[in-house]
Amino acid sequence: MIFIKIIISIAILCITSYIGIEMAIALKSREQILTDMITFLKMVQNEMVYMLNNLPVSYEMSRQRLNSELKDVIGAIVVDMSKYGVDKIDMSITNNVNTLVSLKEYDKDIIISTLKNLGRSDLESQNNIIENAITIIEKQIKEANEVKVKSSKVYKTVGIISGLLIVVIFI
Amino acid sequence: MDIDLLFKIAGVGILVAVLNQVLSKAGREDQAMMTTLTGVIIVLMMVISKISELFNTVRDTFNL
Incomplete structure (x- = not known):
């Protein structure tokens, strides 16, 4: 009987700690995706301005350097771009970007x-669009970093302590 | 009286105090207060039957 209680206690503690750690990792993931987005935009800018590549090629070349979930999202957008054309992929962009669950709505x-x-639009306007987006995303990265530093330790600790509380109260 | 109940209450108290400190240090005073209140409610629920027993005993002893 006591053996079963110990196993259940350990299981509850592991589950709650895992939930806390997953929430902490999601904060880290947000910062990583935003950083990757800046890398992506800078590379697209280089591809368009210096290599004079068109948009699908620029996206495909630039996404190869990414490390996060953003790489697959951009890949899906490139596929839709080849199928339907650059003008008709608004739904695809919205649907694919919404699969990035670590990001906030504003991001x-x-x-x-x-x-x-x-x-x-023309090259110069696109350049300006990219520059503006990079400026805004850099501010978001700063905010994401502050939230990560403040909250990831809290989530991990709260996860472990909630598990201990459940074990103490019910077992 | 079951000694396990005392250990449970002590355990809940210590864990709620630690959680309170962690949340206060992280700047989440509202959540820290909610946690403390939740801890108090949980402990009250754990001892309510004993309190009821106490009142019945007092009533029987003094024929009230």
């Missing part, structure tokens, strides 16, 4: 609006 809105506006 997603900036990424969606930037990706929708690229490919619809």
Whole structure:
């Protein structure tokens, strides 16, 4: 009987700690995706301005250097771009970016609006769009970093202590 | 009286105090207060039957 109680206690503690750690990792993931987005935009800018590549090629070349979930999202957008053309992928951009669950709504809105506006004007305007997006995303990264530093330790600790509380109260 | 109840109450108290400190240090005073209140309610629920027993005993002893 006591053996079963110990096993259940350890299981509850592991589950609650895992939930706390997952929430902490999601904060880290947000910062990583935003940093990758800046890398992506800078590389697209280089591809368009210096290599004079078109948008699908620029996206495909730039996404190869990414490390996060953003790489797959951009890949899906490139596939849809080849199928339907640059002008008709607004739904695809919205749907694919919304799969990035670590990002806040505001982050997603900036990424969606930037990706929708690229490919619809001349080179200089697109350059300006990219520069503006980079400035805004850099501020978001700063905020994400502050939230990560403040909250990730809290989530991990709260996860472990909640598990201990449940064990003490019920077992 | 079951000694396990005392250990449970002590355990809940210590863990709630630690959680309170962690949340206060992280700047979440509202959540820290909610945690403390929740801890108090949980402990009260744990001892309510004993309190009821106490009142019944007092009533029987003094024929009230």
